[in-house]
Amino acid sequence: MYSDLPVDQLAGYLGSQTDPAGFDGFWEETLAEAQKHPLDVVLEPAASALGTLRVWDVTFNGYGGERIRAWLRVPAEASGPLPGVVQFVGYGGGRGDVHENLFWASAGFAHLHMDTRGQGAGWSRGATPDASGSAGPQGPGVMTRGVTDRHTYYYRRLFTDAVRAVEALQSLDLVDSSRCAAVGGSQGGAMALAAAALAPGLSAVAAYVPFLSDLPRAVQITDAYPYRELRDYLAVHRGQPEQVMQTLQYFDAVNFSRRARIPALFSVGLRDEVTPPSTVYAAYNNYAGPKELLVWPYNGHEGGGIEDEVAAAGFLRRVLAGN
Amino acid sequence: MYSDLPVDQLAGYLGSQTDPAGFDGFWEETLAEAQKHPLDVVLEPAASALGTLRVWDVTFNGYGGERIRAWLRVPAEASGPLPGVVQFVGYGGGRGDVHENLFWASAGFAHLHMDTRGQGAGWSRGATPDASGSAGPQGPGVMTRGVTDRHTYYYRRLFTDAVRAVEALQSLDLVDSSRCAAVGGSQGGAMALAAAALAPGLSAVAAYVPFLSDLPRAVQITDAYPYRELRDYLAVHRGQPEQVMQTLQYFDAVNFSRRARIPALFSVGLRDEVTPPSTVYAAYNNYAGPKELLVWPYNGHEGGGIEDEVAAAGFLRRVLAGN
Amino acid sequence: MYSDLPVDQLAGYLGSQTDPAGFDGFWEETLAEAQKHPLDVVLEPAASALGTLRVWDVTFNGYGGERIRAWLRVPAEASGPLPGVVQFVGYGGGRGDVHENLFWASAGFAHLHMDTRGQGAGWSRGATPDASGSAGPQGPGVMTRGVTDRHTYYYRRLFTDAVRAVEALQSLDLVDSSRCAAVGGSQGGAMALAAAALAPGLSAVAAYVPFLSDLPRAVQITDAYPYRELRDYLAVHRGQPEQVMQTLQYFDAVNFSRRARIPALFSVGLRDEVTPPSTVYAAYNNYAGPKELLVWPYNGHEGGGIEDEVAAAGFLRRVLAGN
Amino acid sequence: MYSDLPVDQLAGYLGSQTDPAGFDGFWEETLAEAQKHPLDVVLEPAASALGTLRVWDVTFNGYGGERIRAWLRVPAEASGPLPGVVQFVGYGGGRGDVHENLFWASAGFAHLHMDTRGQGAGWSRGATPDASGSAGPQGPGVMTRGVTDRHTYYYRRLFTDAVRAVEALQSLDLVDSSRCAAVGGSQGGAMALAAAALAPGLSAVAAYVPFLSDLPRAVQITDAYPYRELRDYLAVHRGQPEQVMQTLQYFDAVNFSRRARIPALFSVGLRDEVTPPSTVYAAYNNYAGPKELLVWPYNGHEGGGIEDEVAAAGFLRRVLAGN
Amino acid sequence: MYSDLPVDQLAGYLGSQTDPAGFDGFWEETLAEAQKHPLDVVLEPAASALGTLRVWDVTFNGYGGERIRAWLRVPAEASGPLPGVVQFVGYGGGRGDVHENLFWASAGFAHLHMDTRGQGAGWSRGATPDASGSAGPQGPGVMTRGVTDRHTYYYRRLFTDAVRAVEALQSLDLVDSSRCAAVGGSQGGAMALAAAALAPGLSAVAAYVPFLSDLPRAVQITDAYPYRELRDYLAVHRGQPEQVMQTLQYFDAVNFSRRARIPALFSVGLRDEVTPPSTVYAAYNNYAGPKELLVWPYNGHEGGGIEDEVAAAGFLRRVLAGN
Amino acid sequence: MYSDLPVDQLAGYLGSQTDPAGFDGFWEETLAEAQKHPLDVVLEPAASALGTLRVWDVTFNGYGGERIRAWLRVPAEASGPLPGVVQFVGYGGGRGDVHENLFWASAGFAHLHMDTRGQGAGWSRGATPDASGSAGPQGPGVMTRGVTDRHTYYYRRLFTDAVRAVEALQSLDLVDSSRCAAVGGSQGGAMALAAAALAPGLSAVAAYVPFLSDLPRAVQITDAYPYRELRDYLAVHRGQPEQVMQTLQYFDAVNFSRRARIPALFSVGLRDEVTPPSTVYAAYNNYAGPKELLVWPYNGHEGGGIEDEVAAAGFLRRVLAGN
Numbered sequence A, B, C, D, E, F: 001m002y003s004d005l006p007v008d009q010l011a012g013y014l015g016s017q018t019d020p021a022g023f024d025g026f027w028e029e030t031l032a033e034a035q036k037h038p039l040d041v042v043l044e045p046a047a048s049a050l051g052t053l054r055v056w057d058v059t060f061n062g063y064g065g066e067r068i069r070a071w072l073r074v075p076a077e078a079s080g081p082l083p084g085v086v087q088f089v090g091y092g093g094g095r096g097d098v099h100e101n102l103f104w105a106s107a108g109f110a111h112l113h114m115d116t117r118g119q120g121a122g123w124s125r126g127a128t129p130d131a132s133g134s135a136g137p138q139g140p141g142v143m144t145r146g147v148t149d150r151h152t153y154y155y156r157r158l159f160t161d162a163v164r165a166v167e168a169l170q171s172l173d174l175v176d177s178s179r180c181a182a183v184g185g186s187q188g189g190a191m192a193l194a195a196a197a198l199a200p201g202l203s204a205v206a207a208y209v210p211f212l213s214d215l216p217r218a219v220q221i222t223d224a225y226p227y228r229e230l231r232d233y234l235a236v237h238r239g240q241p242e243q244v245m246q247t248l249q250y251f252d253a254v255n256f257s258r259r260a261r262i263p264a265l266f267s268v269g270l271r272d273e274v275t276p277p278s279t280v281y282a283a284y285n286n287y288a289g290p291k292e293l294l295v296w297p298y299n300g301h302e303g304g305g306i307e308d309e310v311a312a313a314g315f316l317r318r319v320l321a322g323n
Helices: A023-035 A154-170 A187-198 A215-221 A227-236 A241-249 A253-257 A277-286 A306-321 B023-035 B154-170 B187-198 B215-221 B227-236 B241-249 B253-257 B277-286 B306-321 C023-035 C154-170 C187-198 C215-221 C227-236 C241-249 C253-257 C277-286 C306-321 D023-035 D154-170 D187-198 D215-221 D227-236 D241-249 D253-257 D277-286 D306-321 E023-035 E154-170 E187-198 E215-221 E227-236 E241-249 E253-257 E277-286 E306-321 F023-035 F154-170 F187-198 F215-221 F227-236 F241-249 F253-257 F277-286 F306-321
Strands: A042-045 A053-061 A067-075 A082-088 A110-114 A175-185 A204-208 A264-269 A291-296 B042-045 B053-061 B067-075 B082-088 B110-114 B175-185 B204-208 B264-269 B291-296 C042-045 C053-061 C067-075 C082-088 C110-114 C175-185 C204-208 C264-269 C291-296 D042-045 D053-061 D067-075 D082-088 D110-114 D175-185 D204-208 D264-269 D291-296 E042-045 E053-061 E067-075 E082-088 E110-114 E175-185 E204-208 E264-269 E291-296 F042-045 F053-061 F067-075 F082-088 F110-114 F175-185 F204-208 F264-269 F291-296
Touching: A023 A154, A053 A154, A067 A154, A082 A154, A082 A187, A082 A306, A110 A154, A154 A175, A154 A187, A175 A187, A175 A306, A187 A204, A187 A253, A187 A264, A204 A306, A215 A227, A215 A241, A215 A277, A227 A241, A253 A277, A264 A277, A264 A306, A291 A306, B023 B154, B053 B154, B067 B154, B082 B154, B082 B187, B082 B306, B110 B154, B154 B175, B154 B187, B175 B187, B175 B306, B187 B204, B187 B253, B187 B264, B204 B306, B215 B227, B215 B241, B215 B277, B227 B241, B253 B277, B264 B277, B264 B306, B291 B306, C023 C154, C053 C154, C067 C154, C082 C154, C082 C187, C082 C306, C110 C154, C154 C175, C154 C187, C175 C187, C175 C306, C187 C204, C187 C253, C187 C264, C204 C306, C215 C227, C215 C241, C215 C277, C227 C241, C253 C277, C264 C277, C264 C306, C291 C306, D023 D154, D053 D154, D067 D154, D082 D154, D082 D187, D082 D306, D110 D154, D154 D175, D154 D187, D175 D187, D175 D306, D187 D204, D187 D253, D187 D264, D204 D306, D215 D227, D215 D241, D215 D277, D227 D241, D253 D277, D264 D277, D264 D306, D291 D306, E023 E154, E053 E154, E067 E154, E082 E154, E082 E187, E082 E306, E110 E154, E154 E175, E154 E187, E175 E187, E175 E306, E187 E204, E187 E253, E187 E264, E204 E306, E215 E227, E215 E241, E215 E277, E227 E241, E253 E277, E264 E277, E264 E306, E291 E306, F023 F154, F053 F154, F067 F154, F082 F154, F082 F187, F082 F306, F110 F154, F154 F175, F154 F187, F175 F187, F175 F306, F187 F204, F187 F253, F187 F264, F204 F306, F215 F227, F215 F241, F215 F277, F227 F241, F253 F277, F264 F277, F264 F306, F291 F306
Parallel strands: A082 A110, A082 A175, A175 A204, A204 A264, A264 A291, B082 B110, B082 B175, B175 B204, B204 B264, B264 B291, C082 C110, C082 C175, C175 C204, C204 C264, C264 C291, D082 D110, D082 D175, D175 D204, D204 D264, D264 D291, E082 E110, E082 E175, E175 E204, E204 E264, E264 E291, F082 F110, F082 F175, F175 F204, F204 F264, F264 F291
Antiparallel strands: A042 A053, A053 A067, A067 A110, B042 B053, B053 B067, B067 B110, C042 C053, C053 C067, C067 C110, D042 D053, D053 D067, D067 D110, E042 E053, E053 E067, E067 E110, F042 F053, F053 F067, F067 F110
């Protein structure tokens, strides 16, 4: 039975995540370190059965100068500068097959679909390793990889990759760097919000059912994975909750939302047991820029599905037209 | 644990389905009846966010002259006659959103995505009713709707719709009627095989993990739905097995395979518990035309996923080029 | 864990269902239309192994003049006019075997056990089709069959059948038409409440753990089928909630309860996850006639089981004695 | 997926249970001991809402002279000697409510429905304790109560109760002691087979989906409870398999079947995971008297349900008419 | 999702269990009756592979003078009087193997590990029967054995065994009877709390995630076994809730906590669905002696695991040093 | 239902794993590389509540010179050289708490309990990172970390750690290096078998229900994790089966068994769905040294539990006495 907050309390719910003192410094330092590596974007034409789109296999330097993969898809006929969208992937998946995810390019965007380091063996295929390894014991999945220290935490590397992907997109000739947006669902939504706060040149963001939001509450109320990974870990490492919770402050979508200023579209599924609605509202309600929210009352973690994407395309058309 | 036939017996397995005396007459009569209704294909331009493709909302007369919906997607720039592909949908789904399933048109085909009568509320959206109702008691789903008589069985109506969809595709100006194929997965695969046997002008077929195949065995070995619907029904209607099994003979993919002569591509997942591998092999091994089989040893009912589609596109390019 | 309303709030809970303007007109029109068909009750003696009871296979005209089946069971020795009880069946089942459900006739009632159109292949056998078919896409089961319009909704047909079954019972020589009641559990309880509001000559009603009650809340709080069918449908047809919810107003037991005036017995299981207790209380608390409630604190959807039936028999003896 | 023996091997399967040397002596001694207690059948009229039947609350001395409860139901009008049927109950249940199980008396039999010691809190209510307690550690349920020694095993007591119930039935004035039968499903079927072998005056037996049959195989092939209770016990008491298996020999329906000579009706569900079909066939194929088998190909442990009962009534009518 | 009381309400939650009039008299009488049997502690050296510990197989007279088994483990080199700890076992288990549970003796305690009558076939092995049998129908497990009367309830016997085990421990030469404590988790925790209230010479107690606490709430809020056994029973025996709830008052840890005066350590897992946190807090908050509570925010019914044991050893060292 | 090989075929089953050409060279090279790092064993006394045992927190250089943690436990009174046993841990766990796993030292062995790199957050706590990271995409868990190349595969690192742990044990003053054995269950059993083949000075091995054995069959027949990780991975990376299967040849317990010559004790649970019995028999039947097998017919993956350990202690006493 439904057991998150009553629907009428969601609209005002601000979440339980605090904003740690060193948040900005930590990310400045992290990005500065990454930017010591030249971006080094390389585009290889990708063979495909597609006629209406052209696709490239892209690599660029992410966190630690490690090579991150992505697909770039654009309309086959496109020449002039296009609005750009970088898409981030949900938990466990990768950038998938070259023939999948044709929507954004078919809709006229230069679509950079970033791969996820060390994932990509769950529901869609990836090709990018996470070379850094674990800094301590960890459970299955990446939620607890290096979680005892914000410097070693997996998501430090992944969010840095996301910021660099935005730079990579903006660096392309085909792309109008003043009209670039980040989109993604679940983990991809969290990454999009991180990019919204951290990537200077971004113009808009769409985050569907974002994950990694209001983590102190998330880890309490839901039994579902991947949030459950944290609980499983802390059930065994009983002495570490404080330490782990301190790390998580630096990666919570709520804290990125507090810092972002660009127009944003969110979506939430009121039956979502993976990223429970209150946690999504926490990110939305704290978002510091202009914002809209798609509420799907009968949906779970699938949210609006294709309808989120179509709404996002419309939203971006509107917002980016102003740039 | 794995409990279908050992892998080395699959290659020679011919299935347990018999070929009933009146099969051909039944289908001739059924199609003749349907063809009394003019096809009456209507194309309405569909609004979309897509730039590289054009989409129409199509309706035509299916079984009983009832209006069947479909999407037609073609490359935006296409003018001359294109190879055509009609796609049928898996159990429970419908033709989906206008922005989904962009692969075939992006790959250069005129892509008619037929809706499924009275389904379309499961994993993808539909818009076509099944006006005929049930001819007796039935369980949830459509597997037992009218199953006591081949004339009232749900799949009589649906397979007739499929044949008429092929006609509809071939009737289009943009389409080269001599280069048309049917594709589909699971229920859609069964429909594609039915069309391969029944629709005269079809040139090729691709059936991924086809459903409704070797039904006497299927209903015995798997506990999974939708085959389980038949078992549930017969567990309550204990006096009807013979009658029901007689009906099913007229709709078994094995019997369509025995009659088809056009080149065919199949796929099978060796871990498939929904359409167990032996049942797929039964259809494949009985297929009377040139044929190829993609074997996915570690996959379940998802089969090859996008890789089945890409392989099918390659297969169709090759086969249709000869026409 | 338990997550419906706290027990002390149930007694006062009035539900969330509104009473739509056209409710009475809709049902008057619906019944008037049905009554254009003569009832045409036909009784065929049913062969059975029973000695203490006589059984007939009954048919009569329900919604649309379609033939509805039922069993009529009476004490073998009965001659004079008997009190009559019409029983409606729970979701998925049918009237069952002639040798089942012997309680009511053994207890001295003329017992008309109405079959359920297009169900009867789940936990008990039926024999009545739902000839009208679907008016659009639908999920498995009947909860979403025609649900976008109150005129095409499945339950319009079924509730009309229920009213006509009362008429059929009252038309029998063996029956004292001034002492007739409707009983049923779950879906059967909803039908009994509909009959209590719509069938003029009924004298009492017993509704165990009634289904289809307080639907706006039911669809929110429980994950269990069959209420879940509505959520599954709306999760795919994201644009239809308002339309669907409007339809449901005309079929909600709360709205029938508001109109019924005859004595009623309800039961509720406080651990019921199929028809959660708050939804049953909503029907009970809105019931406009004299009423009693059996509360089973440790039971789920089975409610009081045979004890509900025995209590209902006692209740009917008391109430009908006054007629 | 289905993983018991292939259907064509079931007909010849004789099981894996051996016939221990002291079987007959053990049961002679057990029954002799029980018969030292006078049967002392007491009938108290039971209040009920039923008009066509009369019911008594019966007690008699079972194993150890402990008082065993039962319901006796007969047609209200019956006077002369009736054919008698004693019914035994499935695992976990008891004799139920006075208003349940009306079939046999309604069909003209004197119906003694025996309660099950120390069960009766699962799916139907009982009223009889198992005063003897456990002779060692045991798991939940009764399958391992006293299982290390045939003298202390729970089923020694229960099967003795069953034999005494037959005596109790035959002792009644209303009953024609030369036309008495035992019936039951699952555990009740095993008890009926035990009674068929051990109760001298019985004339026929009907055992639906009998439990406790071919125990060495049963405990190997199925994961379902209650057979699983034995496996759970032996997984912890790793040194006791031999001892436990020796005890079980004395309670296996296969060994009772080898000794029974009266006409018997069996039923089997080919999808039964609780009492897998091979174990039922083992009892049937070893049955030493005239026998018939109802095979339900699409049913699980529910077997033929009411159709088993109706078939049994017809079978008994035929068989007992000869007496 | 989490659905027990909000964490901030737990600290003040006093539970819903009332304190029945005859509680003290009932237990005085029960223990007096047991003490009519001499304790008769017998120690047999137990063969083992252990070098650092010596182990004896202990028996003593428990409830009804029935022989209860236990292991006694002490450091091999110990001679002088040791602090003693009696440990009680969780639901379904027994005293286990001689080579298990080496912590307490390795830490320098004389460790009496008491077996549990009639259990010991679940997750660990036992060797003690529950000779008294059931006083009525019961479900699987022991929660409903004799539950309709406090005199016949299973836990009357088990708690009496626990008190006598304390006496047995204190009677040993190797043990300093003024420094004895009781420990246990779950059911063992309930037993430890009962011993704390009932066994006069005990000096301290440690109860991890205690079971059988605040039973009126426990049976309402959780779906998990073994509390669920009570609900299953009452769902069938619908007329007995009052009677059963009266019995349970005499065995609720809340009522023992109200009477205990010795120092106590509790633990609670905030994600515990077996003994939900509110029920543990009810026992803790009512505890009448000096007390400490270990709160494990991310743990379920495993609580602190070994960390509970190590904390308890430290706690006992501190507390017993004062004696 | 049981669906591995029939029991009578297990005794002769040799498995499906082939022995790749470069196996010996690969491991020689791997170990040689590791041995370039000095072992550098460091012992820190570990604080504990234990009196009968002394414990040290041990670190040494494993694969890549990374620091591996372990506990060393010995009898408190021990001085002279003790027989040594190194224990490896099952999947997901770590070396646990200092107060756990007291059996081996209490039984007189010097017990080195090695931690598992990058695990230790599942069912028991660890403290050792896996610094090397992933060499490509991977699923949750470690089964697919670096699996596309034997040089990058996770188990190359872990098995090397195991060999170095043996060296570390043998290097200790308290240990008689001529009487050292390796033990472990599941993953720990696979590691013990690897050590038996690769660590020159080892004298005996005990492998309970060993994992990572007959991998080509394991990945086919069971649905259970962790073998399922491989299937999940290959279901997404459909092009990699050959490559992955080649890697796995170098880590299969069958191939280590073929090379080991020291006396070995195995155990197998015939109901084991995690490491199905046929896969364990494949390792056992190929084992090239003297060997014994404990068969637990009613156990799953828990095998003999403590009885495996006690049997192993007896086995080692016997075998090591000869050294």
